[in-house]
Amino acid sequence: MPDEKPEHHHEHSEHELRAEALETLLTEKGLVTADAIDGIIRLFEEDIGPMNGAKVVARAWCDDGFRARLLDDATAAIGELDVTMLPEAPIVVVPNEPGVHNVVVCTLCSCYPSGLLGISPKWYKDPAYRSRVVREPRRVLSEMGLDLAPELEVRVWDSSAELRYMVLPARPEGCEDWDEARLAGLVTRDSMIGTALPRDPSEAT
Amino acid sequence: MTAPSPDAQVPRVLDETGPAAPPRANGELVFDHVWEGRLFGVTMALFRTGAFAWDEFRERLIEEIGDWERRHGDGEEYRYYERWLAAFQRLVTEKGLCRAEDLASRLRELAARPAGHDH
Numbered sequence: 377m378p379d380e381k382p383e384h385h386h387e388h389s390e391h392e393l394r395a396e397a398l399e400t401l402l403t404e405k406g407l408v409t410a411d412a413i414d415g416i417i418r419l420f421e422e423d424i425g426p427m428n429g430a431k432v433v434a435r436a437w438c439d440d441g442f443r444a445r446l447l448d449d450a451t452a453a454i455g456e457l458d459v460t461m462l463p464e465a466p467i468v469v470v471p472n473e474p475g476v477h478n479v480v481v482c483t484l485c486s487c488y489p490s491g492l493l494g495i496s497p498k499w500y501k502d503p504a505y506r507s508r509v510v511r512e513p514r515r516v517l518s519e520m521g522l523d524l525a526p527e528l529e530v531r532v533w534d535s536s537a538e539l540r541y542m543v544l545p546a547r548p549e550g551c552e553d554w555d556e557a558r559l560a561g562l563v564t565r566d567s568m569i570g571t572a573l574p575r576d577p578s579e580a581t
Numbered sequence: 582m583t584a585p586s587p588d589a590q591v592p593r594v595l596d597e598t599g600p601a602a603p604p605r606a607n608g609e610l611v612f613d614h615v616w617e618g619r620l621f622g623v624t625m626a627l628f629r630t631g632a633f634a635w636d637e638f639r640e641r642l643i644e645e646i647g648d649w650e651r652r653h654g655d656g657e658e659y660r661y662y663e664r665w666l667a668a669f670q671r672l673v674t675e676k677g678l679c680r681a682e683d684l685a686s687r688l689r690e691l692a693a694r695p696a697g698h699d700h
Binding site for chain 2: 398
């Protein structure tokens, strides 16, 4: 369109072209196939989401033995659930308990347990979140809508090449007789990063 | 880190019709632009072939992000997948998977396409 903002369009299309150039060159050399690329995009955009992580959390809420194994060796325990992870790094699950709230960050880049939580949200990759949540976690969480009681200890976990973290949120009150599948519906992505709590059962469908 | 077999790297979904929310239900698209999703897919697909170790990509990504953060002040818009693109380009050229001159000439070809070619 002739009246589109020219600088913006130019800047945008330069990255687009570069990404396209790399994709076509690697594909023509037979190093990757278009089918493999399409499959991965579909998987992450449509299938995974935070669903795998939510199932892990719901199982831990219902099964104390699983919970203990999950906290002891999450990579192995998740294996019991038939959720195959992208093998970027082993997972460590940190539990929210009375008196303790956990939150996850990757200060250096944006390591994230994508096999459990899908593609990371934009704010997780943002320089402001990555630097500030370490220095002033309460304030950042409050700005994100999560006000924590002053007596709670806040633990910040910095992901790395060797380890990724996921938060096991506490099971809310008011869902004592719910089954695992229904409980999984309470578990949001942000509650497993630690920037929110699970949905309120009385407001969930 | 040892490279697991390619099959082990495909995350399987337990229950596609389960109650947990799909990513879009969090109120945001997972990628801002189509090219970002393509690039993510190309990177992961190439990783699955064993062409590089994840740390080889990650260390370049950390450098590109750190470099951007040193050069740009607050208020400038940070675009994560542009850093990813810079890191991925360095990875494939430095590992000899794609020659820099091939990339340059492909970029010229693509830029020379008439406007609206794909519409």
